[in-house]
Amino acid sequence: MRAVYIWQQPTWAEFKWDNERLITLLSDVRNLEGRIIGLMDGVGFNVQNATSLDVMVEDVLRSSEIEGELLNADRVRSSIARHLGLNTEGLPEPDHYTEGVVQVMLDAVRNSNQTLTHDRLFNWHAALFPTGRSGMHPITVAAYRVGSEPMQVVSGAMGREKVHYEAPASEAVPAMMDKFLDWINKEQGIDPILKAAVAHLWFVAIHPFDDGNGRITRTITDMLLAKADGMPHRFYSMSAEILRERKGYYEALEKTTTGTTDITPWLEWFLQTLRSAILRSEVTVKRVVAKSSFWQRSREISMNDRQVKVVNMLWDGFDGKLNTSKWAKITKTSQATALRDISDLIEKGILVVANEGGRSTNYLLKEEL
Numbered sequence: 001m002r003a004v005y006i007w008q009q010p011t012w013a014e015f016k017w018d019n020e021r022l023i024t025l026l027s028d029v030r031n032l033e034g035r036i037i038g039l040m041d042g043v044g045f046n047v048q049n050a051t052s053l054d055v056m057v058e059d060v061l062r063s064s065e066i067e068g069e070l071l072n073a074d075r076v077r078s079s080i081a082r083h084l085g086l087n088t089e090g091l092p093e094p095d096h097y098t099e100g101v102v103q104v105m106l107d108a109v110r111n112s113n114q115t116l117t118h119d120r121l122f123n124w125h126a127a128l129f130p131t132g133r134s135g136m137h138p139i140t141v142a143a144y145r146v147g148s149e150p151m152q153v154v155s156g157a158m159g160r161e162k163v164h165y166e167a168p169a170s171e172a173v174p175a176m177m178d179k180f181l182d183w184i185n186k187e188q189g190i191d192p193i194l195k196a197a198v199a200h201l202w203f204v205a206i207h208p209f210d211d212g213n214g215r216i217t218r219t220i221t222d223m224l225l226a227k228a229d230g231m232p233h234r235f236y237s238m239s240a241e242i243l244r245e246r247k248g249y250y251e252a253l254e255k256t257t258t259g260t261t262d263i264t265p266w267l268e269w270f271l272q273t274l275r276s277a278i279l280r281s282e283v284t285v286k287r288v289v290a291k292s293s294f295w296q297r298s299r300e301i302s303m304n305d306r307q308v309k310v311v312n313m314l315w316d317g318f319d320g321k322l323n324t325s326k327w328a329k330i331t332k333t334s335q336a337t338a339l340r341d342i343s344d345l346i347e348k349g350i351l352v353v354a355n356e357g358g359r360s361t362n363y364l365l366k367e368e369l
Contacts, residue, residue: 006205006257007168013179015198017264022194025271029193032278036235039285047292049086051285052233056080060105063218063239066246071098080106100127104215108223109234116184116220118177121208124219128212139210144173151207153254164254167207176206184220192228196221197270198263205257218242225274236281241273249273291315294367301348306331307341311350314365321354321362 006012040048057077064071072092079094079102081087094102104124114120126142133139140146151167168176180202188195200221207213218239225238242249248269256266294315303311310327320326327338342363345351354362 004258005166006259006261007176009261011261013176013183013202013261015202015261015263017194017262017267021264022267022271025268025275026191026193029271029275029278032275032282033229036278036282036285037229037231039282039289040233040235043289043292047288048233049084051235051288053077053080053084053086054284055234055237055281056105056109059222059234059237059239060101062237062243063105063215064101066218066239066243066249067214071101076102097130100130103127104219105222108219109226110232112223112227116181116223118181121177121216124216125209125212128215134211141210144177144208145170145210153207164250165207165257167205173206173208177208180206184224192224193271193274194267196224196228197267199224200270201253201256201263201266204253235285236277238274238277241277241280245273245276287315287317290367298350301350303345304341306333306337307345310341311345311365322364323360323362325360 040051057073057080060076060080061071061073072095074092075094075098078088078091079099081091082094083102083106104127107120107124122142129139129141132141145151147170151170152163153165153167154161154163156162180199183202184199190198200217203217203220204213209216221238222234226232226234252266252269256263291312306327310322310330313330314322324335324338324342327333327342328335331338331341333341342351346353346363349366351363352366354364
């Protein structure tokens with residue numbers, strides 16, 4: 001028996017959910033969000049901007065990666081940094097496509113209070129597909145899909161395809177998008193975070209474009225989450241967490257879009273994933289705050305450029321264990337100079353010898369103990 005899709009339900013777009021099942025999750029998310037904002041309020045604008053830059057780079061990269069597209073991280077960083085007025089020294093010039101992807105994300109989160117219109121969506125879509133093609137195939141760009149071919153989400157090899165979802169016919173899309181945008185731009189008295197979750201599902205269900213629906217869905221979600229927390233900076237990445245939970249993401253969407261208009265399970269999945277994203281971010285933000293505090297306390301301590309470089313790398317999450325050989329390689333200096341640099345930082349109370357076995361001596365920031 002053919003699946004009945006959510007848009008075929010008599011009560012389509014009249015979504016309902018069980019608030020009792022969501023209240024604890026929603027409260028957890030709000031509390032975590034408050035903790036992150038509180039942490040960032042304790043540091044200067046430079047640190048806030050640097051942290052937000054890292055998060056936005058991650059968000060752009062991972063949203064594209066979900067769709068199987070790998071962007072150059074340095075070009076993404078260069079584009080975002082330039083738009084934020086931050087230093088781009090040593091970074092490559094962003095290409096035209098990367099610039100378009102970044103502009104879409106920045107428009108969404110920095111102008112989250114602006115009305116979401118058909119034209120704004122079309123502008124986003126045009127930026128994602130500047131050549132008018134998806135891969136080698138021409139698509140309708142900056143307009144909703146047309147034609148009689150069914151819009152299907154499929155997987156599997158040719159001849160063995162599995163249809164996971166079939167979207168509404170193209171002639172139904174304009175009216176459905178009218179209703180969706182009307183809902184987005186009006187206050188309904190529901191929690192703004194829940195609104196972001198509902199919008200995510202609703203847009204996916206309509207699948208209004210020939211391609212790029214997933215990326216634009218996540219852009220709308222980021223816009224509504226930015227509006228929900230009222231912050232111009234982003235301190236967590238929902239797209240990065242969705243990528244980590246990609247299998248569960250697609251399963252949750254498929255289950256909900258082939259079910260009834262009771263979307264409680266989807267909202268639970270969304271809130272759980274958002275909570276994980278904020279928890280993961282909290283670890284990073286705490287480290288950023290600790291790093292900022294460290295440099296404020298250490299401003300009277302004399303360090304050479306090599307020492308500053310490696311200490312910053314340790315604060316930023318050094319990959320592996322630091323020893324004399326790695327120090328020499330990173331700073332392009334001799335083993336003897338590396339050992340003198342390290343010994344000097346131990347005397348100044350910045351580094352300590354790691355209490356572990358092994359043939360080589362490893363070092364840690366004293367504050368990591």
